[in-house]
Amino acid sequence: MSGRTPSLTPPDDAARPVRHPEAPAPGELLGAHYEHCFGCGHGQPHGLHLEARAGDDPDAVAITAEFTVKPEHQGAPGLAHGGVLATALDETLGSLNWLLRVIAVTGRLETDFVRPVPVGTVLHLDAEVTAVAGRKIYSTATGRIGGPDGPVAVRADALFIEVKVDHFIENGRPEEIKAAMDDPDQVRRARAFEVNP
């Protein structure tokens, strides 16, 4: 097992994460935040189509998610590609920010691959924010196989950094930014950037 790098350890004065009062209710399906997102979007034929739900504990900033490994997600014959599994972890961890109602992007993602994950497997993911320090959001996730209580196949620790919506507007390709901004659906428009509507 690898050790966590120092930048993923919250400082002593970090705050406990607080679930936003208007965060989705415990157990609520989050749905895709952006139709073209590789992690969760329905408009990506080879995407992961990850389904995330707000965690059951109302006091925790936590998410559960499921991802079914398809043949198009292979690396070695019959096995999930490690980068695809890292994407599933990243997407689940990224969904936590919707519970905080903070816009944030992955700064660091440290992954352990513990067991091979065969095609056809459902990966059961659990993610939780552990601490917040200024713009820095510390979180952790596990992915289990064979059921929600099955053995851990992958795990990750992450540092997300809070950004302004300008991060996307200034750096994203103008075609997609314009299309997302012009969406008449206010909630969909906000969720494309995970902004509090």
Ligand SMILES: CCCCCCCC(=O)SCCNC(=O)CCNC(=O)[C@H](O)C(C)(C)COP(=O)(O)OP(=O)(O)OC[C@H]1O[C@@H](n2cnc3c(N)ncnc32)[C@H](O)[C@@H]1OP(=O)(O)O
């Ligand atoms: C809409 C939501 C979609 C969610 C999809 C799933 C999540 C994703 O995959 S997001 C896409 C992948 N991520 C990215 O593209 C991010 C690219 N990186 C960047 O844009 C910038 O480096 C960014 C915004 C993370 C940080 O830049 P900047 O805003 O200038 O912050 P900066 O001042 O450098 O750092 C702020 C703090 O974070 C720390 N930090 C920043 N990056 C890292 C890092 N990689 N590792 C450790 N610490 C870091 C800094 O040390 C600093 O700490 P402190 O405040 O204690 O000094």
